Amino acid sequence: MSARTAEPMRLGADEQGRPPLPWLAEALAGARALQRSHALLLHGPAGGGHLQLAGLLAQAWLCEDPAHAPCGRCGSCHLVRARSHPDLLVVVPQAVRVQLGWQGEEEGATKPEAKPSRDIRVEQVRQAIDWTHQTSGRGRGKALVLHPADAMNTASANALLKTLEEPPAGLRLLLTSADPERLLPTVRSRCQKLRLALPAADQAAAWLREQGLAEPEPLLALASGSPLEALGWAEEGLDAAWLADFPIRVAAGDATPLAGRAIPRVVDLLLKLVHDLMARAAGGAPRFFTASRWPAPADMASLVAWQKALLRTARHDEHPWNAALLIESLVTQATAAWAPASGSPAKASVHSAR
Ligand SMILES: [Zn+2]
Structure with a gap:
């Protein structure tokens, strides 16, 4: 049924420093213009590429060539792209891990679940907090991504509060949410906010054509303008x-x-x-x-x-x-x-x- 085979989602800029989705360049510049807040909430309509932007920002923070960050070429940028950077932790629900094609690669020998959880569970948050207290592997600080942050249940969100309030030195947090109202107000209020808009229709259609879709406009309409959702439907054979x-x-x-x-x-x-x-x-x-x-x-x-x-x-x-x-x-x-x-x-x- 599938018209295309989805590959595991890649994080970060490519070797030329280009973002994984072309419309993220502007959002990256917007994030740079913000003060170096230790916690950033990336929000905006679903399917805009929140996780890709979080990966790009984390890569920029950890890049060893600050003048060109993310340069895409340094050791740190390579490690982010390979998702093996010791100072980047991306926490997602098990169900999202499966969607991203990341299952079985990380978290050691976790056994496959019959019904993958849609929550970021409290054990995941506790493990992440333990990780934030370990020494930075490459000495440029650490980045913790929670995607989507509204998948944290109440216990998970409460477990994160102290780290959001008083993060260990050098730690920066990136939370994503297409629906920030679902976050605990205490979580929301501790983050600086950055909105990621969907790309313009012509940019979205052009990108989908690059991905091999011959006539992307009807799929974009079905996906309310989100190119990533349109691509998801195409991968299901529509x-x-x-x-x-x-x-x-x-x-x-x-x-x-x-x-x-x-x-x-x-x-x-x-x-x-x-x-x-x-x-x-x-x-x-x-x-x-x-x-x-x-x-x-x-x-x-x-x-x-x-x-x-x-x-x-x-x-x-x-x-x-x-x-x-x-x-x-x-x-x-x-x-x-x-x-x-x-x-x-x-x-x-x-x-x-x-
Ligand atoms: Zn770099």
């Missing part, structure tokens, strides 16, 4: 043709475009579809999909009921006992709510396309 076809298939009760996909992704796609149908029913324009050839939307009441049912599924059915059956029933639910008349032009066009 492209412009899939996106144009998907709503018509759903209206016709065809679950094959969703077969084999993770339930949270299926629910996300259907929630975006119901959003667009509601927009159309209210006389507005769709946001996530292109609505040429769609059957007319159902009445608002049945769309609202469908949306509520999807939200209930999102809360309860992340790991259903029978995902294939659930996907079938979600599509049946969608078709019933949308309810195109039998033999409608859309249904006929799906059939004739086969």
